[in-house]
Amino acid sequence: MALAQFELESNSLTKSFEELNNASELQRFDTISGTLWIYPTNRAVRDYQLKIVETALFHNTxxxxxxxxxxxxxSAVVMYNFQRWYPRGLVIFMAPTRPLETQQLDSCHNTVGISPSKTF
Known part of the structure; x- marks a missing residue:
């Protein structure tokens, strides 16, 4: 699977991550994997999707x-990055129907390689 890595460029973002990591409720942030975010390149890279992913990773979106x-x-790319940054945490995706849940699980596996054993 082809993935592109992006370093956090903004000092304010890095500072925010350091502040979050120092907060007692967020001690589970992985400071090593948290310096990068990953975007799959195994399909055509669409600029608007890349920009939305970047925004969603750092802001309520x-x-x-x-x-x-x-x-x-x-959503699969955002969940993958949060799973990397918080490996002991949970990412919850809710959908109104079982077929949409199945679609999301398949996308997580096929797009970014999230193991089906880590989804439920």
């Missing part, structure tokens, strides 16, 4: 896109 423009892909 609501993504509203028409069908077929990559909401599932975006």
């Amino acid at each position: 609501l993504v509203s896109l028409p069908t077929g423009l990559g909401k599932t892909f975006i």
